[in-house]
């Protein structure tokens with residue numbers, strides 16, 4: 651009986667602890683603005699963790715990590731945070747990859763939100779005379795992680811986000827030709843970012859579910875950095891997390 655109670659406490663605590671990994675501090679701070687109240691920085695190898703509070707006495711907000719740009723650094727930083735929490739006996743129950751991103755027009759316009767039902771790495775594999783071969787066709791690993799469908803639905807309903815594939819790329823798309831190539835290979839793609847797959851790999855290694863949400867700052871296509879609407883996308887990210895907070899707080903993987 652005592653054991654059962656302890657197990658249920660552990661399950662509840664694991665289900666409620668959420669780690670949000672962004673690429674850069676500006677994105678982390680945009681998420682943090684949705685969780686006003688005292689926050690503390692917890693040192694970790696790699697990037698420090700910002701522990702937020704909701705301002706309510708009973709609940710804490712997510713831990714936020716500016717995990718770095720690109721899938722490799724994002725995976726390493728996320729894995730550090732997950733391992734530290736697990737070793738401390740207080741593991742995370744969910745990891746969210748969040749940030750600004752490129753949107754495929756016209757489905758994902760500037761300022762809109764995309765929640766991933768598939769987190770797919772677009773450029774992990776080999777080029778051949780016959781085209782690109784994903785790493786899975788070389789006999790290795792995985793190219794897609796799938797967030798829990800009920801959580802994706804709940805997140806999209808709460809935030810008004812579109813649902814589709816979010817691609818992870820190591821090289822930001824900068825031409826119409828590459829955008830068309832990606833679209834042909836991934837017809838369900840709505841957005842691209844540089845970290846989602848790395849964050850998802852780290853989460854999968856720990857057996858923790860993952861979610862990815864992107865606020866569109868620029869179209870995927872010809873590079874025009876001056877036209878990126880970063881401020882609008884960061885504001886959309888803050889608003890999204892304000893609406894997402896109750897979903898993340900109440901989500902229990904055992905309900906799925």
Ligand SMILES: O=C(O)c1cccc(C(=O)CC[C@H]2O[C@@H](n3cnc4c(=O)[nH]cnc43)[C@H](O)[C@@H]2O)c1
Nearest residue numbers: 673674676719720750751752822823842843844845
């Ligand atoms: O300059 C700033 O003030 C600033 C503030 C917040 C974020 C940034 C970034 O440059 C973030 C880089 C981050 O954004 C993602 N991203 C955005 N657009 C794309 C894209 O078209 N293709 C791929 N990734 C994109 C990406 O995840 C980067 O890590 C600057």
